[in-house]
Amino acid sequence: MQIRYFLALSLLPNLVSAQEPSETETVQLQCVIQPPVSSSVDDRQQLTNLSPEDIVIISDRSEAAMGDKAHFSGNVSFSQGSRHISADEAVLDQRNEKLDANGNLIFSDELFTVTADSLNAQMVTNSATLKGAKYWLHGQQIHGDAEQLNITEQNNLELTNTNFTTCPVGDESWLLEAKEIRIDSTEEWGEIWEAKMRIGGVPVMYIPYMTVPVSDKRKSGFLFPDFSTSTTNGVEVSTPYYWNISPEFDLTFTPTYMSARGFYSKTEFRYLAGENQDGQLNFEYLANDDKLDNSPDRYLYHWRHQGAINDNWRVQANFTDVSDNNYFNDLNSDVNRSTDNQLSRVGEISYFERDWDFGMKVQDIKVLGEDEVPYQVMPQLNFNYQTNDFWNSLDFKFNSELTNFQHKENEYSTATRFHMEPSISLPIQGPAGSLTSEVKLMQTQYWQDIADDSDLDDSVSRTIPQVRVHGQVNFERQTQMFEMDYKQTLEPQFQYLYVGYENQDGIGIYDSAQLQEDYFGLFRDRRYSGLDRIADANQMTLGLTTRLFDDANIEKLKFSLGQIIFFQDSKINYTDENIEAAPSTSVLAAELDANLYNDWFVSGAVQFDTENGDTKKSEMTLDFRPSNDKLLQFSYRYVPDLLNTNTNDRVNISQLGMRTTWPINDDFYFVGNFYYDLNESRSIETYTGVQYESCCWAMRLSYHYRIKTNYDDDLNPSVDAREEFESGVYLNFIIKGLGGSGPLGVEDMLNEGLFNYRKPLYLRN
Incomplete structure (x- = not known):
């Protein structure tokens, strides 16, 4: 027969209704008799009107006397609030409010679970002592043994002649033995006295006192x-x-x-x-x-x-x-x-509403290794307004800025620039395509404090109109390639751009630079960043994108090709010179991203000068990635006429690269990077790293050989006196559970070098 006892924790007089006494009871003990159930916790959830202080005891057999002792045996289960004890037998001393339990004993609450040979609990103080204990902290990997484990009134743990580890049971890769450990359940940290660290069973360190985390708390x-x-x-x-x-x-x-x-x-x-x-x-x-x-x-x-x-x-x-x-x-x-060779110093405050925003910014950029110092923005005020469908489906935008440019060196001109840019656009969107027409007026006023040897004007007013029409059409069809069914799209697009011409020789260069001419850049409405040079344009951009989707609608290929046709030569250069001769077309820009076969991916981009037959820039990567932790990547990049900041010479960059990360087993990883300069016929970077990471410790050993970036400066007047290459060996060792969480992972090793890893593109719709 299974018997439940419900006892108030304080003085134990408030007993819930009972129906049957045990055969050996001298005084009837109030109790409730229920059929056997598999879990006392589930039984308790079926009961109502119980406070967290009530105690539930379940057993196969019991002998009890009111106000004295109650003896329970056979599948004993003791529950009160979040605490639960199970044992072969237990004795409840009602007079002294004590509970003793032993035999297959398990104690658990919200923070930890303990198995022990015996338990002695004081219910008034809500404390307990367990001997021959093994414990596990919930939500953590920490577990261990203790000769004696005390649970205090504050629900803290005090362990004597104990040890702990975060390794799996039976794995003693590392073990910390201590004379005493105290774990504060509120602060979630442990204090350890007279600790001895063992690695692989060998003692390696003695620590008189230390603290360790038992959660993510700082x-x-x-x-x-x-x-x-x-x-x-x-x-x-x-x-x-x-x-x-x-x-x-x-x-x-x-x-x-x-x-x-x-x-x-x-x-x-x-x-x-x-x-x-x-x-x-x-x-x-x-x-x-x-x-x-x-x-x-x-x-x-x-x-x-x-x-x-x-x-x-x-x-x-x-x-x-x-x-x-x-x-x-x-x-x-x-x-x-x-x-990184640029140090940005910026301060900005902005105010945002639904249709407009206002901002104020100051900015200074320090370029390491460069003699020329950029201009400071001291300050810049921006006001922007936008409203959609303000009249007959027309959208209206107004952008403006007031910027003061200063320079740290007196021989440079300084300026204040006021710019306004209202625009009206008509966007037409549909599933078959889109057409956007835009008219813009760019009005700029410069007030310049001219340096002695400058040919700039004191005051310049510049008004430039712009017309832009951009359209795209979407076609699609079902096709079959390599005996597989695909959906193919064809997305031709065009952009006509007209920007008026105005001579800008009298304006200094304060924040302008030439932008990239990749496929995306072909459809910009300007050639230079900033506002000091607005290039005139009368041109048409033609582009085409095609995509392949499989039966699951996953994008397997994307190819884009585009070029600008100049109807009229641009007369504006971002230097101080006007240019009369210009090519009739821009570079031919192409980009490719494809899932070649199973786990093979290829991506690439090229910018080709069709008039001179020269490649302006190209890059290509081939990736094999059968899973998230396996990668093999080959790459090539070519950039001609690049400025070498060390020598101020123009050089061509032609480099081959290879990188890989591969698991040797479930816990052991290898990462390798290698980059080779074809022009110089030498390696410019080699990185080799191995990382072992288990659930309880991690180690990373790496070797790095790479070219150094060296600049002339006051501390090192001669670049020749500095090393051209750097090599090193690095070791990181972390024991988890003692304040460390291990290396950041394989992706962290992939980014150790000069050339950051770019993930292969998993194409999606």
Whole structure:
């Protein structure tokens, strides 16, 4: 017979109605008799009017005396609130409010599950002691053994002569043994005394005291160190310390010793400013760089802030400065990569409504390794208005800006520019295609403070009209290729663009540069960024795109081809010269993305000068990716007449590349990158990395050999004195559950080099 007892936890007098006493009861104990069920938790859910303090006891047999002791045996189940105990037998001492249980004992609540030889519980204090325990923390991989485990009144854990690991049961890749561990269930961190670390069963470290996380909650403490050696910095050891200042602030301080340079420190401070704003401050400092002749101090400071003040106002700020041009080339900064040579300093505040917005911005750009200093925007005011279908399906836009350009050097001209750009467009959309007609007027006024040797005008007013008509037609048909059924689309499009001409020799170049001429760029309405040069145009762009879709409507191929036909030569160049001779057509731009066969993908782009028979730019990649963790990629890129910032010479870039990531088994990965310069007949980058990652620890070992970007600067007046190539060995080791989460993954290794990995395009509709 199965008997349920419902007992109030406090003084145990408020018993829920009972119907049958046990055969051996001397005093009738109120209880409820129910048929056997498989789960006491399910039984309890069927009962009503029970408070979280009520206790439910289920057993096959019981002997009880009111106010004294009750003995339960056979599939004993004890539940109160979220806590549950199951055992072979249990004794409830009603007078002293104690519970003893043993035999196949399992204790569980919301935070952990424990198996033990015996349990002694004090119900008044809501505490318990378990001996010969094995425990598991819910939601975490942490588990271990303990000679004795105490559950305190605050639901904390105190373990004596214990150990824990995050490895699977039976796997002791690493094990932490300790004399005492205390786990705070509220703070979700553990304190450990007299700990001994074992790796593969071998003791490797003794730690008198340490703290570890038992959840994702933040806490101050040391993070795992990083080790590396390279020709640039020598042996490098970093030991980061994390300081959880408050829920809104934290700081990471990373002292680093480099045998070739000295002591290098990095500090990162992060903050939250209300619910919708956040920011970050970085300061990096290397005192007396031993590798440079004059042992200079080198530094970086960086500030970033962004967010929303309210539903309408947005703010953004970004400022970075370094001591010298080669800072990112020599040092492993947390802010920028070695391939970044522009430091943006921008502050912006914007206001948004449904149909209009207003913004104010200041901007300064520092270009590393360049003698020419860009103009500063101090400040720029923008006002934009847009309304759709304002009259007979016509859309209206009005864009405007007022910009003041300043320069740090006095010999340069400065200017204030006011620009207005109203436009009216008629968009016609349909399933068979679209046609958009637009008329625009660009009015610009310049007030320029002219340098002594400049031929610019003090004041320039420029008015340029623009007409643009863009149309596209969509055709599709069913076809069969390679014995497979496909749906093929044919999407021809055209754009006629007329932009009036006005001589702009009297205007300086403040923020303009030539844009790319890829397939997408053929359908732009301007040739240059910024507003200092608006190129006249009388031209027609013709383009064609075709796609193939399989039976599942997945795009298997996309090919685009286009070119601009110039009806009239443009007279505007973004330099100070007007050009009279110009080609009759633009480059022929083509792009291809295709799923060749099964897991093979190809993508490429080419820009070909049809008049001179020259390739202006080309790139091609071939990817084999049978699964998300397997990749083999071959690539080629060619860019002629590119400026070498080190020598100021024009060079042609012709490079072959190969990269791969492949699992050796379920936990072990290999990543390799190799890039070769065909013009120089040399390798420019080699990266090899292996990573092992299990559920409880991870290790990454990598080797890197790459060409260095070197600039002339005050610290290093001669580029020839610097290394042309850098090589290094890097080691990362993480034990999960002791404050680390392991390397960022295989994709992180793919982006270690100078050439970031571009994922193969899985074509979709």
